[in-house]
Amino acid sequence: MMELPNSADLTESLKSVGLTKYESLVYIALVRVEGATATEIHEISGVPRASVYPVLDRLIQKNLVIVSHSTPRRFRAISPEEGIDNLLRQIQADADAAKQVLQEIYRQRVTADGGMEELIWSIYGEEKIIQRLEELIAHAAVSIRIVSSGQFLQKIVHSVLRTGERGIDIEIISDHPRPAGACPASVHWTTVPVSLGQAQPQIENMAGIFIVDGEKALLLMGSTDVAPTALYSESTGFVNFFMQYWSFIRGLHKKA
Amino acid sequence: MMELPNSADLTESLKSVGLTKYESLVYIALVRVEGATATEIHEISGVPRASVYPVLDRLIQKNLVIVSHSTPRRFRAISPEEGIDNLLRQIQADADAAKQVLQEIYRQRVTADGGMEELIWSIYGEEKIIQRLEELIAHAAVSIRIVSSGQFLQKIVHSVLRTGERGIDIEIISDHPRPAGACPASVHWTTVPVSLGQAQPQIENMAGIFIVDGEKALLLMGSTDVAPTALYSESTGFVNFFMQYWSFIRGLHKKA
DNA sequence: TCCTTGTTGTTCTTGTCATAACAACATTTA
DNA sequence: TAAATGTTGTTATGACAAGAACAACAAGGA
Numbered sequence: 401m402m403e404l405p406n407s408a409d410l411t412e413s414l415k416s417v418g419l420t421k422y423e424s425l426v427y428i429a430l431v432r433v434e435g436a437t438a439t440e441i442h443e444i445s446g447v448p449r450a451s452v453y454p455v456l457d458r459l460i461q462k463n464l465v466i467v468s469h470s471t472p473r474r475f476r477a478i479s480p481e482e483g484i485d486n487l488l489r490q491i492q493a494d495a496d497a498a499k500q501v502l503q504e505i506y507r508q509r510v511t512a513d514g515g516m517e518e519l520i521w522s523i524y525g526e527e528k529i530i531q532r533l534e535e536l537i538a539h540a541a542v543s544i545r546i547v548s549s550g551q552f553l554q555k556i557v558h559s560v561l562r563t564g565e566r567g568i569d570i571e572i573i574s575d576h577p578r579p580a581g582a583c584p585a586s587v588h589w590t591t592v593p594v595s596l597g598q599a600q601p602q603i604e605n606m607a608g609i610f611i612v613d614g615e616k617a618l619l620l621m622g623s624t625d626v627a628p629t630a631l632y633s634e635s636t637g638f639v640n641f642f643m644q645y646w647s648f649i650r651g652l653h654k655k656a
Numbered sequence: 657m658m659e660l661p662n663s664a665d666l667t668e669s670l671k672s673v674g675l676t677k678y679e680s681l682v683y684i685a686l687v688r689v690e691g692a693t694a695t696e697i698h699e700i701s702g703v704p705r706a707s708v709y710p711v712l713d714r715l716i717q718k719n720l721v722i723v724s725h726s727t728p729r730r731f732r733a734i735s736p737e738e739g740i741d742n743l744l745r746q747i748q749a750d751a752d753a754a755k756q757v758l759q760e761i762y763r764q765r766v767t768a769d770g771g772m773e774e775l776i777w778s779i780y781g782e783e784k785i786i787q788r789l790e791e792l793i794a795h796a797a798v799s800i801r802i803v804s805s806g807q808f809l810q811k812i813v814h815s816v817l818r819t820g821e822r823g824i825d826i827e828i829i830s831d832h833p834r835p836a837g838a839c840p841a842s843v844h845w846t847t848v849p850v851s852l853g854q855a856q857p858q859i860e861n862m863a864g865i866f867i868v869d870g871e872k873a874l875l876l877m878g879s880t881d882v883a884p885t886a887l888y889s890e891s892t893g894f895v896n897f898f899m900q901y902w903s904f905i906r907g908l909h910k911k912a
Numbered sequence: 913t914c915c916t917t918g919t920t921g922t923t924c925t926t927g928t929c930a931t932a933a934c935a936a937c938a939t940t941t942a
Numbered sequence: 943t944a945a946a947t948g949t950t951g952t953t954a955t956g957a958c959a960a961g962a963a964c965a966a967c968a969a970g971g972a
Binding site for chain 3: 943944945946947948949950951952953954955956957958959960961962963964965966967968969970971972
């Protein structure tokens with residue numbers, strides 16, 4: 401009998417596609433054999449024998465298991481390739497349906513009596529910040545201005561280059577060297593040394609300013625030991641302030 | 657204020673991507689406006705005001721909402737296009753991870769002391785039967801023999817034709833006419849009248865025999881008022897019986 | 913007769929929903 | 943300016959549903 405991979409990871413992954421703990425354990429057990437009775441499933445999976453029956457019913461409903469009405473009944477797994485794709489298909493259909501309706505609502509959303517674009521919004525955690533930034537960069541229409549630490553910039557550089565390929569005017573200041581290989585003509589890259597002494601502003605480890613189309617700005621703040629935070633705003637004041645800061649930095653490095 | 661679409665359907669769809677009822681209602685409310693306070697969200701969504709706060713925390717964690725630390729705090733939806741794709745991406749990653757591990761286990765599954773291929777497996781419900789059949793047809797290596805009612809055949813004919821395009825030898829007997837348009841050369845189609853009188857076997861409304869590679873057979877049984885059932889087997893006896901039945905039917909119609 | 917299979921019921925646990933209560937802060941009123 | 947009122951944010955509690963875990967029993971098979 402082969403060793404079972406870490407089944408806690410597996411049941412956790414299968415929970416994402418809608419399986420309960422017992423459903424996962426039973427399906428995993430069945431995947432390992434060509435077929436089994438309920439009692440055998442109980443022995444392989446550790447799920448209580450009486451519970452195996454309703455669990456199997458549910459797995460049959462979910463098109464992960466088929467039954468032979470022998471005596472005793474025998475059960476067989478549908479291949480994971482097929483079974484999981486079937487589950488995912490339904491989830492995707494539901495997600496698409498919801499997305500369509502919601503996106504329509506979103507496009508017609510109520511225009512409040514202003515003020516929202518004056519707000520500064522907070523985003524916590526590197527993953528969410530990257531997702532927000534990639535979205536902003538992907539939808540840039542005119543220009544992108546960036547000053548960013550290389551440590552962070554490398555995580556989004558592929559998005560930046562992809563947007564550059566559509567001819568969007570992009571100017572980057574960073575301690576990260578210009579990437580070797582294909583770099584679109586519309587991407588202007590200024591590489592700065594990591595440390596230029598006390599008189600020069602330094603680029604922090606996890607820091608950056610990202611200005612899109614001269615009207616949206618995102619300020620990344622963080623250090624390597626604390627989860628990063630970003631502030632995002634469409635406020636004219638906020639954007640202008642960082643546009644000027646960006647120009648200042650660029651001016652410094654043009655002289656150097 | 658625009659009319660809200662049927663939000664029970666929406667919350668049901670969003671449940672598939674992992675949102676609770678309150679999370680769905682709050683997100684839907686936020687999608688409709690450019691931003692709102694917790695109290696406004698409570699008024700729009702109907703979720704109790706005290707419950708809105710922990711729900712918003714969770715939605716922020718799920719990258720569906722961002723917050724501005726104004727007084728009172730204001731919240732804003734991330735666009736459904738982006739937000740739902742983010743959720744789906746995680747589900748898909750989990751599904752792929754599970755699928756990979758499980759498929760490897762499945763390929764090495766224990767070979768029992770035979771007998772499974774002698775069993776007859778039951779499949780209930782049209783959707784599951786179609787999925788099973790499409791899988792069988794897609795993986796056919798040599799041949800497919802079909803006798804099927806047109807009513808059912810039309811639901812899988814695209815799969816059959818796609819497999820025909822890979823040169824698999826396919827013979828079909830049905831009351832469904834050969835489809836107009838591109839039909840692969842390896843698909844031989846015999847059309848039979850719906851009713852040939854008492855002396856001839858009739859093709860039931862929801863019925864069919866599907867034989868793949870001369871070693872797998874699926875028998876579809878049903879009528880229009882009862883959900884169909886299928887029997888599937890790799891048993892030599894079962895397959896041979898229906899191969900002979902298929903040949904008999906074909907012989908009848910060659911004479912006619 | 914004993915064992916196995918299948919089914920049902922009960923209890924416990926956990927998470928979500930729904931409500932109440934309270935502290936802190938902001939705004940309004942006298 | 944102080945007091946009264948309203949708003950915001952947080953926490954606690956109870957009800958409910960679903961899943962997990964176990965016990966018990968009837969029916970069928972060996």
